[in-house]
Amino acid sequence: MGVLHEISQNVRNIKPLVSSLLTRRASQIKEELRQGVKKPYKEVIDVCWDDSHRAGVKPLSFVRQVLATCIHPQLVMSDRLPMDVKQRAQTMLRRCDGGSVGSYADTSHPTELFETISEFMKRRDRGASAGDLYISPGSLWSLTTFLSTLVKKGSFRTGVLTPVPGHCTTISAITGLGAVAAPYQLSEEHGWELHLEELLRALESAKRTCNPVALYIINPGSPSGHVQSRESIQEVIRFVSEKKLFLLVNEVYQDCVYGEKKFISYKRVLREMGPPFADTVELASFHSASKGLLGESGLRCGYMELVNVDPTVKRYIATLFSANACAPTLGQIALDLMLNPPQPGDPSYPLYKMETQNIWNMLIHNVKRVYEVINSLPNFLCQSLEGGTFAFPRLYLPLKAIQRAKDMGMEPDTFYCIRLLEDAGVLVSPGCEYGQKDGTYHIRICITTTEETMEEVLQRLACFHTQFMKDFK
Amino acid sequence: MGVLHEISQNVRNIKPLVSSLLTRRASQIKEELRQGVKKPYKEVIDVCWDDSHRAGVKPLSFVRQVLATCIHPQLVMSDRLPMDVKQRAQTMLRRCDGGSVGSYADTSHPTELFETISEFMKRRDRGASAGDLYISPGSLWSLTTFLSTLVKKGSFRTGVLTPVPGHCTTISAITGLGAVAAPYQLSEEHGWELHLEELLRALESAKRTCNPVALYIINPGSPSGHVQSRESIQEVIRFVSEKKLFLLVNEVYQDCVYGEKKFISYKRVLREMGPPFADTVELASFHSASKGLLGESGLRCGYMELVNVDPTVKRYIATLFSANACAPTLGQIALDLMLNPPQPGDPSYPLYKMETQNIWNMLIHNVKRVYEVINSLPNFLCQSLEGGTFAFPRLYLPLKAIQRAKDMGMEPDTFYCIRLLEDAGVLVSPGCEYGQKDGTYHIRICITTTEETMEEVLQRLACFHTQFMKDFK
Numbered sequence: 001m002g003v004l005h006e007i008s009q010n011v012r013n014i015k016p017l018v019s020s021l022l023t024r025r026a027s028q029i030k031e032e033l034r035q036g037v038k039k040p041y042k043e044v045i046d047v048c049w050d051d052s053h054r055a056g057v058k059p060l061s062f063v064r065q066v067l068a069t070c071i072h073p074q075l076v077m078s079d080r081l082p083m084d085v086k087q088r089a090q091t092m093l094r095r096c097d098g099g100s101v102g103s104y105a106d107t108s109h110p111t112e113l114f115e116t117i118s119e120f121m122k123r124r125d126r127g128a129s130a131g132d133l134y135i136s137p138g139s140l141w142s143l144t145t146f147l148s149t150l151v152k153k154g155s156f157r158t159g160v161l162t163p164v165p166g167h168c169t170t171i172s173a174i175t176g177l178g179a180v181a182a183p184y185q186l187s188e189e190h191g192w193e194l195h196l197e198e199l200l201r202a203l204e205s206a207k208r209t210c211n212p213v214a215l216y217i218i219n220p221g222s223p224s225g226h227v228q229s230r231e232s233i234q235e236v237i238r239f240v241s242e243k244k245l246f247l248l249v250n251e252v253y254q255d256c257v258y259g260e261k262k263f264i265s266y267k268r269v270l271r272e273m274g275p276p277f278a279d280t281v282e283l284a285s286f287h288s289a290s291k292g293l294l295g296e297s298g299l300r301c302g303y304m305e306l307v308n309v310d311p312t313v314k315r316y317i318a319t320l321f322s323a324n325a326c327a328p329t330l331g332q333i334a335l336d337l338m339l340n341p342p343q344p345g346d347p348s349y350p351l352y353k354m355e356t357q358n359i360w361n362m363l364i365h366n367v368k369r370v371y372e373v374i375n376s377l378p379n380f381l382c383q384s385l386e387g388g389t390f391a392f393p394r395l396y397l398p399l400k401a402i403q404r405a406k407d408m409g410m411e412p413d414t415f416y417c418i419r420l421l422e423d424a425g426v427l428v429s430p431g432c433e434y435g436q437k438d439g440t441y442h443i444r445i446c447i448t449t450t451e452e453t454m455e456e457v458l459q460r461l462a463c464f465h466t467q468f469m470k471d472f473k
Numbered sequence: 474m475g476v477l478h479e480i481s482q483n484v485r486n487i488k489p490l491v492s493s494l495l496t497r498r499a500s501q502i503k504e505e506l507r508q509g510v511k512k513p514y515k516e517v518i519d520v521c522w523d524d525s526h527r528a529g530v531k532p533l534s535f536v537r538q539v540l541a542t543c544i545h546p547q548l549v550m551s552d553r554l555p556m557d558v559k560q561r562a563q564t565m566l567r568r569c570d571g572g573s574v575g576s577y578a579d580t581s582h583p584t585e586l587f588e589t590i591s592e593f594m595k596r597r598d599r600g601a602s603a604g605d606l607y608i609s610p611g612s613l614w615s616l617t618t619f620l621s622t623l624v625k626k627g628s629f630r631t632g633v634l635t636p637v638p639g640h641c642t643t644i645s646a647i648t649g650l651g652a653v654a655a656p657y658q659l660s661e662e663h664g665w666e667l668h669l670e671e672l673l674r675a676l677e678s679a680k681r682t683c684n685p686v687a688l689y690i691i692n693p694g695s696p697s698g699h700v701q702s703r704e705s706i707q708e709v710i711r712f713v714s715e716k717k718l719f720l721l722v723n724e725v726y727q728d729c730v731y732g733e734k735k736f737i738s739y740k741r742v743l744r745e746m747g748p749p750f751a752d753t754v755e756l757a758s759f760h761s762a763s764k765g766l767l768g769e770s771g772l773r774c775g776y777m778e779l780v781n782v783d784p785t786v787k788r789y790i791a792t793l794f795s796a797n798a799c800a801p802t803l804g805q806i807a808l809d810l811m812l813n814p815p816q817p818g819d820p821s822y823p824l825y826k827m828e829t830q831n832i833w834n835m836l837i838h839n840v841k842r843v844y845e846v847i848n849s850l851p852n853f854l855c856q857s858l859e860g861g862t863f864a865f866p867r868l869y870l871p872l873k874a875i876q877r878a879k880d881m882g883m884e885p886d887t888f889y890c891i892r893l894l895e896d897a898g899v900l901v902s903p904g905c906e907y908g909q910k911d912g913t914y915h916i917r918i919c920i921t922t923t924e925e926t927m928e929e930v931l932q933r934l935a936c937f938h939t940q941f942m943k944d945f946k
Contacts, residue, residue, distance in 0.1 A: 007623070008622070011621060049577065051577050062546050068542075097526070097527035098529055102769040102771045102772065104522065148483070153651070295575055300576070320649070326770075327773075328772055
């Protein structure tokens with residue numbers, strides 16, 4: 001037994017992800033298939049993670065061409081690359097110290113990237129200027145680092161109200177900091193809406209075990225797929241203002257909105273509500289290059305915008321963001337390209353337009369088909385998908401299946417996912433990972449995959465589900 | 474005053490870096506020069522950070538060609554790229570989910586990268602196998618995340634023995650976690666050797682204010698430039714074994730060793746010492762793609778190796794490394810290329826050999842010239858540079874200069890650095906940032922820059938220094 005036999009309780013409280021176990025099993029099955037083991041399917045389809053390239057979506061040519069030229073600047077001599085690609089790459093390289101993406105990037109004062117973000121926000125929020133910006137290797141990193149400034153020591157732990165369902169990684173981050181994730185339920189029966197009375201209930205309940213200081217929102221919702229209306233956002237803003245909570249808003253899915261509703265940023269609603277809200281409610285909003293049409297998760301970059309935060313506090317946050325990590329240069333370039341894509345008239349525009357339109361068509365197709373197919377199956381119910389990149393349908397599992405799962409020492413929806421993987425070669429993740437009302441079960445399916453793959457997933461899922469329900473009737 | 478008016482004391486304890494202020498002033502001066510303001514120099518030379526590309530070193534063509542092809546796979550059709558570049562890129566892409574560097578990379582079980590690291594270690598450590606490996610966005614991230622498992626709550630804070638001089642970012646990380654950095658002095662008079670009696674003194678002294686659980690070592694030393702002998706490493710291993718301390722070793726400068734001494738890894742010495750040390754001393758070693766001949770700091774990737782750590786603890790660490798961040802895919806590829814470069818016979822080998830030899834010649838030149846020039850100047854003393862990428866010479870400042878600095882409310886070596894920047898356009902950082910014995914003053918100069926730039930730096934430094942000493946005589 002060594003020095004490290006007793007590790008920090010905060011770390012000990014972090015739960016390992018069930019999905020990681022499923023992913024590992026999926027890798028084993030892939031290996032078995034390679035070795036010629038007979039299965040009812042020829043390959044495993046992975047729609048578990050929010051990772052569009054993994055799920056088969058192709059990267060945008062413009063983005064990749066610019067990045068490749070930044071990496072290997074001799075490509076400006078290539079006659080196969082459009083002029084605007086070369087120009088953009090040269091602009092990006094001029095920003096890099098020593099003209100190389102291999103130098104550390106200044107993440108506390110990257111003036112030009114801040115300008116790109118500000119311009120993007122002016123367009124998005126009808127002229128509202130940007131607050132204070134901080135670049136990071138991703139929105140989870142931003143959130144964790146920001147939260148570390150909020151967490152106080154002491155016997156009464158710091159609390160953060162978090163949505164159910166939500167992101168398991170956020171819960172891990174909060175727990176790892178020694179804080180408490182205090183759950184509030186989204187209303188599945190109402191398309192996963194956020195209800196004020198539930199926020200009030202959750203806050204009062206949290207106060208019994210911790211000191212709640214912040215409310216964490218995911219909009220567009222993930223994995224819920226709900227998109228908040230302006231009225232709902234206003235309600236939340238009034239709530240945090242009255243209860244003196246810090247507002248943390250994950251807005252990384254802002255490009256992925258499918259229905260009639262439009263995405264409206266919290267900052268815009270806050271500004272438009274005027275005083276006293278506009279100049280007092282403290283807000284941190286998170287965005288990322290990992291999601292949406294770009295989907296460059298592997299490059300790791302995002303930004304955080306702070307509104308109405310005390311300048312003294314911002315100085316500490318700037319130190320944390322600049323001292324502890326520097327976002328990868330190529331991720332920063334990808335973020336810039338995402339927020340400032342080719343425009344009509346640019347040589348790269350036609351191809352860019354076509355590629356993004358294809359991704360868009362794919363998303364629309366998948367949203368429609370997931371909803372149709374799942375709702376056509378018995379004991380399976382999917383709310384309408386307004387935004388985000390997941391479907392989170394509810395499973396009404398037979399008692400026998402629930403019993404079998406419990407006998408095996410696992411959650412009933414984990415049991416369903418394992419069977420789906422083993423029997424049909426489809427990798428999804430169980431609702432228990434993201435939080436759900438007691439006694440309800442769900443699965444999470446990523447919809448950013450090609451139409452063909454999604455059809456195959458739905459076909460396998462339909463067969464499996466029907467058989468599963470029969471087996472455990 | 475908002476919710477965030479009182480932020481965490483841990484975060485409040487983190488000191489902002491003096492170098493950041495200097496860097497910001499350097500940016501202003503650059504802007505002034507652009508606007509035509511007359512100065513005694515035409516450009517600012519930045520040898521402040523450990524960032525070779527920033528300081529003018531060119532990236533390795535092989536590495537950049539492979540990365541560009543991974544980013545933009547159509548480049549495999551290019552007839553300008555060597556065959557081994559294309560093959561390597563294809564091998565790397567096969568490892569990426571969906572065949573895209575845009576997908577999240579599995580950082581907890583990247584089998585193939587682990588194999589590359591293991592093979593590298595077998596060569597480096599004469600056959601000793603790898604311990605347990607964890608990939609991260611960089612060695613500071615690895616260290617901070619690992620330390621978070623060691624830090625306990627409670628009134629008596631967790632302590633980590635840290636070298637003086639050392640890395641200011643490490644101190645920030647330790648402080649930010651609520652732990653205490655307990656200093657031990659390296660002996661400047663003996664070429665910055667680490668002495669056992671000083672470790673003993675530091676440990677006893679630390680015990681009065683905290684609970685020391687780990688010893689942090691930087692070897693090759695940074696900014697000291699010292700390289701530990703096998704005997705010194707053995708002494709440290711016996712010390713931590715007896716005192717039951719966890720051993721944290723930063724070995725990121727292992728490729729940068731210039732003198733007669735060779736780099737020997739702590740793990741190798743530990744293994745070769747045999748029982749009881751070999752199978753009980755707990756060790757974490759850190760390496761990175763940011764330093765050495767590769768110098769790809771902007772891509773962000775490194776790894777941590779654990780030896781003799783309890784399996785239960787390792788499970789938590791794996792969760793932390795996989796849940797909280799995923800190292801950028803391109804950084805992981807760069808790390809793989811660094812540890813498995815082209816071999817004689819490969820089409821890319823001649824160019825790779827020439828480029829690395831040029832960087833090597835440059836380092837040898839700079840090491841020699843920095844030592845010669847600084848030691849030829851009055852009141853300036855540089856220990857011999859055995860390794861690492863910095864010189865950390867001692868300044869013997871006149872009382873008048875010290876008084877002037879104090880009148881201005883700054884550290885004397887910060888005053889020297891600001892004057893050097895303003896008067897001679899050379900950006901270095903002050904010793905106070907890295908820790909130094911009371912009453913001693915130093916500057917830190919990065920030596921990974923071209924020979925021409927280094928000659929220009931030394932010429933400007935010599936003129937400035939001579940004048941400064943006259944002015945304050």
